[in-house]
Amino acid sequence: MMKAAQDHKGKTIGMWLFLYSEIILFGGLFVLYAAYFNRYSSDFISGGHELNRIIGSINTLILLTSSFTVAASLTAVRRNSNRTAGLLLGFSMVCGLVFLVNKYFEWSHKFHAGIYPNSEQLVNGPPGVNIFFGMYYMITGLHGLHVIIGSLLLGFSLQKLVKRKITAESHAFLENSALYWHLVDLIWIFVFPLFYLVL
Amino acid sequence: MNNNEPTHIQSYSRLFMVLLGLFLLTGLTIGVSYIHMGKLNVWIALIIASTKATLVLLYFMHLKYEDQLIRFSFISTVLFLVIMISFIFFDISFR
Numbered sequence: 001m002m003k004a005a006q007d008h009k010g011k012t013i014g015m016w017l018f019l020y021s022e023i024i025l026f027g028g029l030f031v032l033y034a035a036y037f038n039r040y041s042s043d044f045i046s047g048g049h050e051l052n053r054i055i056g057s058i059n060t061l062i063l064l065t066s067s068f069t070v071a072a073s074l075t076a077v078r079r080n081s082n083r084t085a086g087l088l089l090g091f092s093m094v095c096g097l098v099f100l101v102n103k104y105f106e107w108s109h110k111f112h113a114g115i116y117p118n119s120e121q122l123v124n125g126p127p128g129v130n131i132f133f134g135m136y137y138m139i140t141g142l143h144g145l146h147v148i149i150g151s152l153l154l155g156f157s158l159q160k161l162v163k164r165k166i167t168a169e170s171h172a173f174l175e176n177s178a179l180y181w182h183l184v185d186l187i188w189i190f191v192f193p194l195f196y197l198v199l
Numbered sequence: 200m201n202n203n204e205p206t207h208i209q210s211y212s213r214l215f216m217v218l219l220g221l222f223l224l225t226g227l228t229i230g231v232s233y234i235h236m237g238k239l240n241v242w243i244a245l246i247i248a249s250t251k252a253t254l255v256l257l258y259f260m261h262l263k264y265e266d267q268l269i270r271f272s273f274i275s276t277v278l279f280l281v282i283m284i285s286f287i288f289f290d291i292s293f294r
Contacts, residue, residue: 009266016269020276027280034284035291037241053229060225068218071209071259078208182260189251192225193244197232 008172015176019183022146026187029139033194036131043128047136048198050115055106056196059099060188066095067185070154070178080168082161089158092181096151103144107137136195143191146184153177207264217258224251 037044073088110133114121117137122130157174160166166174228247232240257263262273 012265013269016272020272023276023280027283031284031287035287038288038291057225057229061222064218064221064225067255067259068214071214072211075209075211075214179260182255185259186252186255189255190248193228193232193248197228197244198241 006170011172011176015179019179022183030190033135036135040128040131043126044132045198047129047132048195051196052106053196055102056192059102060192062095062099063185063188066092067182070181074171074174074178077166077171077174078168086158086161089154089161093151093154096147099147100144103140139191143187150181150184153180207261209258209261214258217254220254221251
C-alpha cells in the first residue's frame with residue numbers, strides 16, 4: 001500500500017496559510033471601507049441605494065448554494081460516488097459562471113449610467129460617493145477575479161476526478177479547491193450587506 | 200505519526216441544514232435592512248454576516264473537525280484583524 005508519500009495534513013495547513021493572507025488582503029480593504037464610511041456616512045448610504053439589491057441577493061443565494069454543492073462533492077468523493085461528485089462540481093462551476101454573468105450585467109448597467117472609476121459624474125460629484133464606488137469596483141472586482149480563479153480550480157478538480165487522480169483516499173486537491181471556493185463565499189457574505197444593504 | 204488519517208466525513212443532510220440556515224440568515228439580513236435604526240443597522244448586518252461566516256467556516260470548511268494548529272492559527276488571524284481595525288478606529292474616532 002506504500003505507493004507514494006503523501007502529506008495530506010501538510011497540504012491542508014499550507015492552504016490555510018494562504019487563506020490567511022487572503023483574509024488579511026480583503027480585511028485591509030474592509031478597514032478602508034469602514035474608515036471612509038465613518039467619514040462619509042450619508043454619501044455611502046446614497047451610493048448604496050444605487051446598487052441593485054435584487055441582483056445582489058440572487059448572487060448571494062447562488063454563491064451559498066455553490067458552496068454547499070462543493071462541500072457535498074467532497075463528501076461524495078469520500079464515499080466513492082464519483083459520478084455524484086462530478087455532477088456537483090459541474091453544477092458549482094455553472095453557479096460561478098452565472099454569478100459572473102450577473103456581475104457583468106450589473107457593472108455594464110452602472111457604466112451606462114456614467115458610474116465608473118474616473119467618470120465625470122463621479123469626479124464632479126460628492127467625494128464620498130466617488131470613494132464608495134471606487135471601493136465597490138475595487139472590492140467586487142477583486143472578488144470577481146477570485147470567482148474566476150475558484151471556478152478554474154473546480155474545473156481542474158473535475159478533470160482530475162474524471163481521470164481518477166482524485167479518489168476517496170487522495171483528494172487533497174479537491175479539498176483545497178473547495179476551501180478556496182468557500183473563502184470566495186465568505187468574502188461575499190461581508191460584501192453583500194456592506195455595499196448592497198447599507199441602511 | 201500518521202498524516203493521512205481520514206478526517207470526519209460530513210453527511211449531506213448536515214451540510215444541507217447549514218445551507219438552509221445560511222438562506223434564513225440572508226433573508227433576515229435583507230429584511231432587517233428595511234427597518235431604519237441608524238448606525239445600529241450596520242452592527243446588526245455585521246453580526247448576521249459573522250454568524251453566516253462562522254457557519255461556513257465550521258461546517259463547509261470543516262474547521263470544527265480540524266486540529267488545534269489550524270484552529271489556533273485561524274483565531275490568531277482573526278485577532279490580528281480585530282487589532283488592526285480597533286487601532287485604526289482609536290485613531291480616526293478621536294481626531
